[in-house]
Amino acid sequence: MTSPSTDTGAGLLRRHPDGTASRGSRILGIVLLVSVAVFLYVALIASEPDKSLDAQGQLVRIMYIHVPSAIGCYTAFFVTAVASAMYLWKRTTGWDALAASSAEIGVIFVILTLMSGSIWGHTTWGTWWEWDPRLTSTALMFVLYVGYLALRRAILDPTSRAKQSAILGIIAFINVPIVHYSVDWWRSLHQTATVASLDPQIDGLRLFALMFGMVVAMMLYVWLMMHRFRLAFAEAALEAKGLDLALAERRAEARADGGAVPPSVHTEGAS
Amino acid sequence: MGVVLAEASPWTYVAATYGAAVGLLGGYAAWVIAKGRKVNRQLPPEDRRWSS
Amino acid sequence: MVVVTPDLPDDRDLDEGGLDLTPRDDAPVRRARTARRRWAPIVVLVLLGLVVGAIALQARGASLYFKNADEAVAEQASLGTKRFRLQGTVVGKPKEDGAATLFKVQYNGVDVAVRHTGSEPAMFKAGIPVVAEGHWNEAGTTFESDRLLVKHDADYKDYDEEHPDRVDEEQSTNT
Numbered sequence: 001m002t003s004p005s006t007d008t009g010a011g012l013l014r015r016h017p018d019g020t021a022s023r024g025s026r027i028l029g030i031v032l033l034v035s036v037a038v039f040l041y042v043a044l045i046a047s048e049p050d051k052s053l054d055a056q057g058q059l060v061r062i063m064y065i066h067v068p069s070a071i072g073c074y075t076a077f078f079v080t081a082v083a084s085a086m087y088l089w090k091r092t093t094g095w096d097a098l099a100a101s102s103a104e105i106g107v108i109f110v111i112l113t114l115m116s117g118s119i120w121g122h123t124t125w126g127t128w129w130e131w132d133p134r135l136t137s138t139a140l141m142f143v144l145y146v147g148y149l150a151l152r153r154a155i156l157d158p159t160s161r162a163k164q165s166a167i168l169g170i171i172a173f174i175n176v177p178i179v180h181y182s183v184d185w186w187r188s189l190h191q192t193a194t195v196a197s198l199d200p201q202i203d204g205l206r207l208f209a210l211m212f213g214m215v216v217a218m219m220l221y222v223w224l225m226m227h228r229f230r231l232a233f234a235e236a237a238l239e240a241k242g243l244d245l246a247l248a249e250r251r252a253e254a255r256a257d258g259g260a261v262p263p264s265v266h267t268e269g270a271s
Numbered sequence: 272m273g274v275v276l277a278e279a280s281p282w283t284y285v286a287a288t289y290g291a292a293v294g295l296l297g298g299y300a301a302w303v304i305a306k307g308r309k310v311n312r313q314l315p316p317e318d319r320r321w322s323s
Numbered sequence: 324m325v326v327v328t329p330d331l332p333d334d335r336d337l338d339e340g341g342l343d344l345t346p347r348d349d350a351p352v353r354r355a356r357t358a359r360r361r362w363a364p365i366v367v368l369v370l371l372g373l374v375v376g377a378i379a380l381q382a383r384g385a386s387l388y389f390k391n392a393d394e395a396v397a398e399q400a401s402l403g404t405k406r407f408r409l410q411g412t413v414v415g416k417p418k419e420d421g422a423a424t425l426f427k428v429q430y431n432g433v434d435v436a437v438r439h440t441g442s443e444p445a446m447f448k449a450g451i452p453v454v455a456e457g458h459w460n461e462a463g464t465t466f467e468s469d470r471l472l473v474k475h476d477a478d479y480k481d482y483d484e485e486h487p488d489r490v491d492e493e494q495s496t497n498t
Contacts, residue, residue, distance in 0.1 A: 020307030044289065056475075058281040062288045069292070108299050115295075116288045123284050125472045126444030136382035140375060147371035154363035164364065187388045187410070189454060191476050201476075224300060230319075231307040237318045238310060 020230035025223060032219045039064075039209070039216045047205035059123050064209045066116040067194070068217035069109045075221055076106030077145065077176050084169030087162055093240075096162035097232035099169050103148050105224050109217075110142045125189060133182040134190035141179050144172040158239055389454050392430035395466070404458045409466055410474060411435060412452045428453060439468040446473045 008015045012030060015021040021029070043064040050060035083099035117135070122128045129135065148168050155161035178185075183192045194202055194210070202210065311319060392411035395402070411428025418425045423440045426449075437455055447453065457468035 016308060018308045018311040019304065020311065021304075040289070044285070058285055061285045065288050065292045105299075108295060112292055112295055115291050119284050119288050123281065124444070124446060124475045126442070126447075127472055130472065131382045132388045133382075136378060140378050143371070143374050143378065147367065147374075150367045150371070151364055154367045189388060189472060189474055191474075220296065224303065227300070227303045227307055231303055231310060234307065234310045234314055234319060238313055241314075241318075 020227045020234070022226070022230075025226040028219065028223050028226070032216070032223050035212075035216050035219060039212055042205060042212060043209040047209045050206070056124065059120070060206065061209075062116055062120045062123075063194075064213045066113060066120060067210060068213035069112040069116065071214050072217040072221050073106045073109035073113060073141075074176060074180065075218065076102045076109060077141070077173055079225075080106065080145075080148075080169045081173035081176075084166035087166045088170075091162075093158075093162070093236045094233065096158075096166065097229055097236055099166060100149075100152055101225055101228040101232045103145050103169065105221060105228060107142070107145050107149065109221075110138070110145065114138065114142060130189050132189040133186040134179070134188045137175060137179040137182045141172075141175050144168075144175060148172055158236065158243075392428050392435045393433035395435055395459075396433050399459060399463050402459060404461065406456070406458050409435060409437070409455045409457070409468070410452065413447070413449050416449055417447070428455070436465045437468050438465050439471050441469045441471065443471055444473045446475070447471060452476065 008017055009023060009026065013023060013026050015023075015026060043061055047061070049058045050056035056063075079102040080099045083095045083102060087095035087099060117138075118128050121130065148165060151168055152161055152165050155164060182188060183190050389408035389410040390398070392409060395407070395409050409428065411430040414427050414429045414434065416426075420438070423438050424443065426437055426439070427434050428437055429435075437457075438460075439455060439457075452474040454472045454474050455466060455468035456470035456472075457466055459465075460467050
């Protein structure tokens with residue numbers, strides 16, 4: 001393969017020279033776009049409305065967004081937890097960038113889960129929000145990962161930022177299985193999982209829309225991760241460069257001062 | 272007789288949900304792509320280690 | 324900030340036009356900024372703790388979100404007119420009584436008469452499991468509800484008519 005700056009592909013595979021796209025992410029992106037079109041067609045047009053006893057009618061279509069986005073955020077936060085643990089073991093920038101990227105995408109998916117769920121709740125249950133176990137634990141999950149992102153912005157030193165956020169990234173994940181099993185462990189207004197059992201109470205194109213929605217959400221997650229991780233990695237490289245520059249300045253200062261070097265400059269230059 | 276909730280057409284709620292999904296995910300993707308270009312411009316190509 | 328090339332140390336004196344490299348002027352400012360940054364993560368974690376605490380407080384009792392109709396009857400004496408949520412499947416057609424709606428909910432073969440005032444979810448009808456918020460009346464004969472939610476179950480298969488076994492299904496999933 002030729003050098004990264006010159007090989008930017010041709011036709012549909014042509015990429016911006018400064019962009020975060022690669023050949024792989026572009027191919028996935030094209031497959032993703034086609035899948036999204038198929039998904040929207042099945043979810044909004046081809047599939048029948050719900051005609052069961054507590055008939056959802058057209059509203060059942062909200063579920064094809066709600067469930068896949070929930071699966072998307074579980075996946076994202078799982079990756080954050082694994083990457084956080086890997087960081088604490090290996091202490092390399094890549095794992096930290098991976099954890100941070102995944103958490104951010106996860107938060108986007110939680111926002112979508114909460115929004116679509118709220119609309120569903122208003123139309124089906126008769127309330128926008130209810131402090132039942134599933135909704136409460138989901139709100140907690142949202143707050144924990146927004147806190148994770150806020151913590152990352154609050155710490156300037158890359159090493160201590162990576163370490164502290166890795167710890168939070170692992171702790172916050174404890175809540176994720178609680179969110180998932182809350183509907184089984186406690187009495188909840190929220191219904192239990194639709195397709196977890198071997199005999200799902202959904203069939204035909206409605207089942208397909210739901211399952212395919214999850215596939216699209218996974219593809220979207222991977223595609224977003226490719227771009228977001230490369231951005232995070234570039235930011236880390238830029239940050240390290242900025243740090244090198246600052247260190248060079250301080251060393252220059254020390255040299256210019258000659259013999260009267262304050263001890264603090266020595267320690268900072270060495271670290 | 273109690274007031275019946277959700278008198279708006281179900282399609283309004285469906286459209287709001289799908290609109291939110293496309294807007295949120297599309298907007299986020301566009302932000303990531305744009306920021307990626309901006310940050311990469313400040314880096315020499317040899318520092319973009321992920322590129323293949 | 325003064326930028327100096329590392330290879331060319333400027334060692335002229337200040338009054339000869341040399342650069343003023345003393346970092347002492349902005350040192351207090353930098354120290355203050357660093358100190359503020361040292362507090363920032365703690366502030367974030369404290370805020371996070373507060374919000375988590377607020378959610379936990381808000382959700383007290385979420386672990387027992389509702390009482391089923393049979394439990395509400397069994398615990399009637401201890402419940403008194405205390406407020407709680409009642410769950411059961413609506414049996415029979417709901418009747419209107421002025422501003423109120425009268426209906427019965429059933430769970431585990433036990434019926435509770437409900438008198439609901441206020442708004443109703445669009446999906447409220449016979450055969451649907453509901454959660455009603457309210458309290459027993461003084462006599463303990465009727466549940467006075469002012470908030471009614473439909474407890475939707477995960478069933479999207481087509482049905483042509485009402486299912487007689489729906490009540491049993493609901494019971495098996497909520498024990």
